[in-house]
Amino acid sequence: MxxxxxxxxxxxxxxxxxxxxxxxxxxxxxxxxxxxxxxxxxxxxxxxxxxxxxxxxxxxxxxxxxxxxxxxxxxxxxxxxxxxxxxxxxxxxxxxxxxxxxxxxxxxxxxxxxxxxxxxxxxxxxxxxxxxxxxxxxxxxxxxxxxxxxxxxxxxxxxxxxxxxxxxxxxLDILRIGWGGSGAFSSIVEYNGEIYASSDVTGVWRHKRPHWYPVVEGLTNYNITGLLVHNDSLLAATKKQILKLGSDNVWSPIGLKLNTYRNTTLQLYSTSANGATCFAALEAKLGCIDERGDVTKKDLSISRLKGVFFNKDNDYIFGFNGNELYRINIIDGSHTLEYSFPKDIIRIAKLSDDSEALVFTQSNVYELGSFATVNIDLNNKSIVNVLIDSSPAGRHFIALGGQWNATIHELTLVSSGLAIGARVKIVYDRSLPYRQWRKSMTRPIGMPNTVKGKIWFSDYWGIYAYDVNSNQFYEKSYDASNFVGTDIHIANDTLYITAMDNGLVSMPLDRPNKFTSIFPRKSSDWLLAGHAWAVNSTDEGIFATLSPWNLSQDYLLSADTENKFRNVQKIDDSESRQDTTTFWGQSYSRKLVLGDDIFVYKDGADNGGLYKLNYSSIDSDNDIQESTSQKLFSTEKNRVYRAFTEYQNYLVSFHIDEQKKLYFHDINTGTLVKTINAPIGLWAFELQVIEDTLHILGSMRGAVIYRFDDTNESFTELVKIPSASAFMTIKEAPDHSITLAGAIDWSAEPNGKLILKKQDEEDWIDITCLLSNESGAVDIEFTEDGEYVYILQQVSSVVRIEVSKLQGYQGCAS
Known part of the structure; x- marks a missing residue:
């Protein structure tokens, strides 16, 4: 502004x-x-x-x-x-x-x-x-x-x-644009009278109604399995170690390294009567921290634990993995197999201080110790979690269903066992783009409990709080933005965002955080819901590549210039998305090139390659339009990530094979014209053209950007960041006053960077501190008038910054 x-x-x-x-x-x-x-x-x-x-x-x-x-x-x-x-x-x-x-x-x-x-x-x-x-x-x-x-x-x-x-x-005009949900929230806790939430991609958030603010300084990894309060301290379990929040709101390690993972680790920790907290680790270890803050780590002969529970004996803890329940001596790590249940264990919990602990499995409930079956009518549904109310009201809930679709019901102790009550309604926040088409919850994650006197819980899509007066849960995720964006584009005074799990979302530039889900639009679009990878536009409309969860083929999604959905066209005829030759074992069309024709490059050995599509402008509300897509070119593996662009009347792609090469294709036929060997060891993940010069962005012993000289077919290194994994974007302001580049870290560690170079200056300066976190940036877009720049972080949000302020910015303090 x-x-x-x-x-x-x-x-x-x-x-x-x-x-x-x-x-x-x-x-x-x-x-x-x-x-x-x-x-x-x-x-x-x-x-x-x-x-x-x-x-x-x-x-x-x-x-x-x-x-x-x-x-x-x-x-x-x-x-x-x-x-x-x-x-x-x-x-x-x-x-x-x-x-x-x-x-x-x-x-x-x-x-x-x-x-x-x-x-x-x-x-x-x-x-x-x-x-x-x-x-x-x-x-x-x-x-x-x-x-x-x-x-x-x-x-x-x-x-x-x-x-x-x-x-x-x-x-300083810095605006965070985004929505809470579509990345998993792994826990909600109360600490010092405030509410904190954790995410598997964006670390930790603090709630100050109605907003959420990141608390990420000092985090060694943004993938948080869960939060807990131990001895008046707030602890965070990352996927690799336990951290503690200091009085300066900076996280620091406590010296306990353990492997955990949200929703694989079902019951992260338990605290004994004498104040010791022990953790379930996905390795043969039992890690604990006592009431004084001293940590211990015992070897186990159990390969891993998905949950732990202290009952009455401070020297022993119950641990479970799958359907097997163990009793573990925390002094020496020895164990006995206590019981094998017919189905996997979900959680062990007490519904009140004076009641016996219960073992909740997928299909039944048992008393801990006697392992007698507790009477409960599940109506042929599976238990996926239990929400324990530790307040005096003792109003508990049980989640029934499956991983991706569950319902919440009241759970009460009765003389004959446990009674499941009516389904409890969830009031969803319709301002969130995915709530325009998805109005259901997934399996609750972690150990839902009482927060500030009422039940809060989280799932793969949101955060929810119970309201006793209306007997309903209300969605509270709002701006705890944790979506994983893949691409942004500006056209028609609109910002377009593609993201994993979210499809194609639009936002008017003059109405920040007012989102419209172009596709999916409604619940019946579920079959084609999934990951959208790239977005671009022509005078005819907006185009994006789409990879549904439930289908093996990729699709071209199109909308008109008024953001009205037109249709989807099939790109390929793949019968399986699994492909060991691809990045992370999944075959996708991650990059889109528009000109007189539409081109995509899909990775993978089976159906990967360079595709040309003839666009159909027919509006179709329901049916998939059969496209006249044509595969123009293919290699043995087609290991192309997003390194695909138009350059000097060529279609250029970078293949990460044994010999890394640039491939130059005829823009009309796709015929291979020439190949050029890249610097040894360079993995390119993106190609971008600035002032008619091709830039190769990727990784070589750190994040690196090369400039390609077509006259002598040589490569010149422009900038390198050894601590980051790969550069993913570089863009220049319309008036050439500044250039921005973004690098990421593949392992969710805070090593991403946003750097800036001013016109006529050689040095790049670090401006990462202006972002919501240090995950880095995957795309950058300037407005046509050059007033603002929009930066898509690897995770969390889009950040809008006024360009004139960046022109005089001196960089982050070291």
Whole structure:
């Protein structure tokens, strides 16, 4: 955003001073009357209206009136009640209530009277959000500062809120764009009165309602199996070791290295009565930390453990792997096989302090010790997890179903055993792009428990919290952005994002974080849902490559310039996606080249190769359009990642075979014209053209970029980062003032980089600190006018930065 000028004229300055003076007394009144967050009138109204369906406007007005009367500290006029109904119907009430303030930009379309009514009502309904509402109204130019101050006057709002919001516009313009979900959330815990969540790709998040903020400094790996509190310290189990959060919010190792992995490790840890915590490791080790913080690591003759549980004896811990339950001596690591169940163990837990521990398997429940069967009617469904409520209410839940589709039910202790109650509804956050087509949960991950007095749990797509009043779970992932992006593209004043598991998503440049899922669009698109790898455009429309989860073939997805889905066309006829010659054993079409024709390169020995597609513009809501795709060229393995582009009337690809080579193809026929040997040891993962010069990006004893000189067919090294795995992107600003390049780390360690080189300067400077984490960048796009640059991180989000600020930026402090 442009730097906000708080008061551009002297008259505005005096207006502000006058209003401050007028309200110096009422400001204190407003402060006293301000309700706690949980008591905001707007939240009460929103919860009540969402709990009903098919309400008439008169019924909604009656509900709101009853809430206002019972509130005591708030009052709404008839006009404000009617406006509240409109705000609810438009979805703006839900957006503001959930902290999605970007939706306020839609008020630009309203006339002045209606706009003022809506804003005054929002200020009244959400006083705690007043500053956020004000700052977004200013950012999206819905109001000038003096206009907003006048509304503050009529809304009995402390005008300093408006002044603070306006002044905030002077900070460096860095905006995080993204959505929470589609990468797995592995745990939710409470620590020092705050809520923390962990992810398998983005590390750790701290919740400050409604937002999530990354807590990643010091993490040695962003793949977190789970969080736990031990001896008043917050610990994080990465896939390789245990870390502790310091008072400076920096993570550091505690000296305990163990292999764990989310959803393979089912019950990560258990704490004994004397304060020792031991961990389940996917190796023949038992690692523990005692109440003093001392760590031990014992050898086991058990190959690995998926879960552990302390019962009554502090010297012994139960461990399980598959269907086998062991009793392990934590002093010497010896063990006995206690029991083999018919089905795999899911979790061991106590439903109350005075009850016996229970062993939950996929198909039944047993008493720990006697191993007697507990009476429970699963109705032929499988147990996938148990949600334990340790609060006095003791309201437990059980998840039934499968890995990718599960339901939540109440679970209660009864005299005859356990009773499964009715299915509990989940209210999904419809602002998240994947919730436009996916409205179901997967298997809950980890050890769901009580957080701040109520059950929170996480799965492969989101974070959810239980509300006792409505007996529903509400999705809370919001902006804990953990999607794995693959490509971004700017066209038609729109940012297009392709991502693993998310398909093709669009966002208007002038409405950040307002997402539309172009495809998939609805639940019936499930068959073709999966990974989208590349996006590009022509005057005819938007195109992306798509690799569904459930099909072996790749597809070309197309939409028009208004973001309306057109069709999908099959690229190849593969019968299996598994291919040992490919990267990570899966065959994909990761790069798209558009010109007079459409070209993709699919890796793999069986059906890989260079494909040419004739685009069909026929709109099809249901059927896959049979394309006239033609394989133009193929090698034995076709080991091409994303290193495929158009250059000087050639189609150029880089093949990572025994002899690494650039392949130059005729752009019309695909015929191989020539090959050029690459520097020995170079693995290229991307090719990009800057000012008619071909750049080869990849890995050779670190991340490296080469420039190709076509006159003498030579390679010149431009930049190298030994600590990173590979460069994936390099782009130059439209005015040539700066060049940015992004490198990543394949192992999820914080070694990714974003670097900058200014025009007429030789040195590259590190600007990674401007990103949400240190995973690095996989794509970079400048707006056509050069005002902003959008950086797609390897994991987490897209980061928007104002280019003019980067032109004078001196780099991150060492």
């Amino acid at each position: 442009k730097v906000q000028i708080v008061f551009s004229t002297l008259s505005k300055f005096f207006l502000a001073i006058c209003i401050l003076a007028l309200f110096s007394s009422c400001s204190s009144f407003t402060q006293q009357a301000k309700p706690r967050k949980s008591e905001q009138l707007g939240e009460q109204i929103l919860t009540s209206l969402e709990n009903h369906t098919d309400l008439s406007e008169s019924q909604m007005a009656e509900i709101i009136s009853d809430i206002v009367k019972s509130n005591g500290t708030s009052n709404l006029s008839t006009a404000q009640i009617n406006t509240s109904i409109v705000l609810f119907s438009e979805g703006l009430l839900s957006s503001v209530g959930n902290g999605n303030f970007e939706q306020l930009s839609s008020l630009n379309e309203e006339n002045q009277t209606i706009k003022s009514q809506k804003v005054q009502t929002l200020f009244t309904l959400f006083p705690v959000h007043a500053k956020s509402i004000a700052s977004n109204l200013l950012e999206y130019s819905v109001y000038e500062e003096d206009e907003l101050l006048e509304i503050a006057l009529s809304s009995n709002l402390d005008p300093s809120t408006i002044l603070q919001a306006a002044a905030a516009g002077n900070s």
